[in-house]
Amino acid sequence: MIVKVDGLKKKYKKDWVLKGIDIEVEEPQIIALVGPNGSGKTTLMNCMxxxxxxxxxxxxxxxxxxxxTKIFKDVSYLQDNRILxxxxxxxxHLKFICDVQGLPKSKIEEVAKRVGMESYLKKRVQxxxxxxxxxxxxxxxIINDPKVLLMDEPLTGLDPTSAIDMRNILLELxxxxxxxxxxxxxxxxxDRLTNKIYFLKDGALLKESLEQFATKEYYLTVDDLEKAKGVLEEAAVPFSIYNQEQVTFEETDVELQTV
Ligand code: ADP
Structure with missing residues (x-):
């Protein structure tokens, strides 16, 4: 098993902020944890x-x-508040990681090329x-080629081009x-990035997770979409992509696929 979270509970003082989380990942894939602010996403990743x-x-x-601690050679975590x-x-910054993790310096140029930052590699971060x-x-x-990568809100606040770059790299990984x-x-x-979406609300996962929901092509039937909308409403997360026009589009799409 690549990731197994079994009955995870966490409280701050008297308040339970994680109320029994179960997650299993058996094969390499992109998993999303989606929930409103304060639902426990960061706490869950910090505990994991x-x-x-x-x-x-x-x-x-x-x-x-x-x-x-040995596993953290192969597990990386991009924290929301990571300091540069x-x-x-x-x-x-990259050399420091190479030194600490015993990676060859050649990894620096390699990873810079990969994320498209060669032109400012030697510039000050300020x-x-x-x-x-x-x-x-x-x-x-990613400089250590992790087998598991956790990322807390990596797409938030990015301009559209940077967001597309980030998505492409995640898909490549x-x-x-x-x-x-x-x-x-x-x-x-x-949207269209993950294989499976877990919805987190008030420290608990909603019963329904959605699979094959946001892969490159939609495989949703109209029933699935109705179920998805119910789950999304319950999770109270924004979902403008699944508006009425999209339903009509999905219906047409499903018919076409069955011909
Ligand atoms: P999210 O990442 O989904 O926004 P968090 O994990 O940051 O959620 O927070 C979950 C809940 O735990 C929130 O109610 C938050 O106020 C509370 N919380 C987070 N960190 C602390 C802390 N250090 N002490 C007390 N409560 C905290």
Whole structure:
């Protein structure tokens, strides 16, 4: 099992913010955790990567308990509030990771090329746009070729071009066998990116997760779509992509496919 979260519960003081989370990922894919702000996405990712202690349950990553620090050679986590140092260059940030993880320096040029940041690799981070910072953050978490990559709201606030770049890289990573778990408060952001969407609300997963819901092509039947809309309304996440016109389009599409 690549990821196994079993009955995970977490409280802050007396308040339960995770109320028994179960997640299983058996083969490399992109998984989304979608829920409104405050639903527990960050807490869940912090517990999964053992940055936060939790009160009940177990987490296994790549078949090992998450308390085994060795697995973090192959597991990366892009935190929502990750800090970059303005006076250092992008290269400095990546070199630091290579030094700590014992990776060859050749990985720096390789990953810079991959995320499209060669032209500003040697520039100081203080002048970076949000998109450039996000490229660097992404480079920092994929430089070790992780088998599991957790990303907290990686698409939030990105301009459309940067968002497309990010999506393409995530899809590439999946093709290469990386399991990506990405959180979002907005379903539109992760449309057609994931194989499976877990909805989180008030620290609990909604019973219905949606599979094959947002892959490159839609496979939804009209019944599925109605179910999806129900789930989305219950989860209280924005979903403008599934408006009335889309339903009509889906109906036509389904008919065409059955000819
Ligand atoms: P999300 O990532 O979905 O926005 P969070 O995991 O950040 O949700 O927060 C889940 C709940 O836990 C919220 O009600 C939040 O106020 C609460 N919370 C988060 N961090 C702390 C903390 N350090 N102490 C107390 N409560 C917290």
């Amino acid at each position: 990567t053992n940055l936060l202690t939790y009160d009940q349950g177990e987490v296994e990553l790549l078949g090992q308990k998450n308390t085994d 140092y303005g006076t250092l260059t992008a290269y400095d 002048n970076f746009s949000l998109g450039m910072k996000q490229h660097l953050l992404l480079a920092m978490v 999946r093709e290469e066998g990386t399991t990506v778990i990405v959180s979002s408060h907005n379903l539109d952001e992760i």
